[in-house]
Amino acid sequence: MRDEKLFNQISESVSPMPVFDTHEHLMHEEERRQNSLDVFYLFSHYVASDLGSSGMTESDYNRLFDQSIDISKRWEIFFPHFENVKNTSYTKIVLESIKDLFGIEELNENTYIELSKKLEDTKKINWYDKVLNEKSNIRHMLNFIENMPGINNQEPQARKDMVAVKNFEDIICICCMEDIFRLEQKYSVSIYSLKDYLSLIDRVFEESADTGYKVLKIVIAYFRTINFEETSLYDAEIVFSRIFKLKDYGFFERVDFLSKDELKPLQDFLVHYIIQKAIAREWPVQIHTGLLNGNRGDVSNTNPCFLNNLFLKYRNCRFDIFHAGFPYSQELITIAKQFANVYFDFCWIQQVSFDLYRDILNLAIETIPSNKIFAFGGDNFIVECTYGSIKKAKEIISGLLYRKVSEGYFSFEDAVKLAEKILYSNPAAVYTVK
Structure with a gap:
């Protein structure tokens, strides 16, 4: 039997602790504000791989983010695949976030419009x-x-x-002269x-x-x-010089490159x-x-x-x-x-x-x-x-x-x-x- 007092003491000690987050990919908030934020935005990262693994085609996935398609039509595309990935931890994280941050207990056909509106409202605050x-x-x-x-x-x-x-x-x-040209231009x-x-x-x-x-x-x-x-400077120079000996530099969409x-x-x-x-x-x-x-x-x-x-x-x-x-x-x-x-x-x-x-x-x-x-x-x-x-x-x-x-x-x-x-x-x- 669980000792509720001890469990609560530990949970209450850990929950408010400060966090050092070692890894994120968060865009600037101003850039986020410029994007369309509807329900499908929340499924545009890790859950996307589960959707693909479950059988969702790339074309159907891309349609989820096509704002020219009515959101109800996009939900119809999404929902059958959503049912297949609701069991994964990726999806559970999204649903937990929806519940706590937006007060939506369950994501379904009756709540996805409300969630989309609340996501758009987040652009108005920090x-x-x-x-x-x-x-x-x-x-x-x-x-x-x-x-x-x-x-x-x-x-x-x-x-x-x-x-x-x-x-x-x-x-x-880098693998070809096009890469060299790109870096020359980027860094002058x-x-x-x-x-x-x-x-x-x-x-x-x-x-x-x-x-x-x-x-x-x-x-x-x-x-x-x-x-x-461990590779010598000499051996690295040999490979680097071979890039400069490639013939096609991108003319007529042909590019010669070295293999991995x-x-x-x-x-x-x-x-x-x-x-x-x-x-x-x-x-x-x-x-x-x-x-x-x-x-x-x-x-x-x-x-x-x-x-x-x-x-x-x-x-x-x-x-x-x-x-x-x-x-x-x-x-x-x-x-x-x-x-x-x-x-x-x-x-x-x-x-x-x-x-x-x-x-x-x-x-x-x-x-x-x-x-x-x-x-x-x-x-x-x-x-x-x-x-x-x-x-x-x-x-x-x-x-x-x-x-x-x-x-x-x-x-x-x-x-x-x-x-x-x-x-x-x-x-x-x-x-x-x-």
Whole structure:
């Protein structure tokens, strides 16, 4: 039988705790105000992959956001697929957010119009302040919007609670002369050699630091393996020079390019180079591992064990390894237990599966030193889902800690201290914010 007094004491201690959110993709609020915000906006991120997996066609999905189609017709397209994904944690987060933020107990044919109107009304107030600060008690957030599709203004946001995250994938993942031309135009430079290219990276680091970036994020797992082998400057130069020998530069829509396998030595060299630059500036390095958003991703590329050589070589780098490595969570737990410079980050996992989040967190608590665990990152484009995610994460943490106290694993005081560390103090210390 559950000890209600103890359970409530733990829940009431955890619920109001401040949060350090290690990962979001929130566009500028002014840009959000310029978008059409109806019910389907709430299903435009993670639930979209479940809708696709359930059988919804891409054309039908795109029609949900076609404002020239009456909303009732779009609901008719949406509803049968909605019924198929109501069971997933992705959808549960959306529904929890709708209930708490808009007072709508159930999303159905009688409430979707009301919800759409209430979403539009959020444009009239400082909605981010209300959701992120008042409702979620997020004190600091690492916001990654650079090179993200669907976000127009990718400059750092002028919010005291947000820290900008830098990304170099557009520079690392070149494959043809069109990419070189694009970067020359973007940065007003001439690139003739790898030396020129490295000078550009140096310049971008310097300018990024001046404009507020303080963290490096590597998301190349979406495109290739995260096995970044040691590569010499000579071998990298050979690959780089081969790009300049390609014949077609985009004339008549023909572009010659190097394959992923051909490019790997150059990309590996560049990843090592930007990590070294991040270390010189004392920037922590975030790396995507595990599950890939969307459909048809190759998760075999994302095993955190591929990163072992980086952890060994760059001992002065603070590596924040994302998404609990899932489905390679036990591997990442083993790595985080062994390496002082590797931190275990649960961002996104509370949305993937509630039970998965609880079970991995339980294993991490029993295995990894407590200062190495980061319990929350929403990883959302949709601010309402950030609220739903932190609420659910705190509920799961409270339930797990109640169990650990009941079993005698923790005292009440130690359980509460642990919750505060994994929700706020641990990432705050690594990212050196106050």
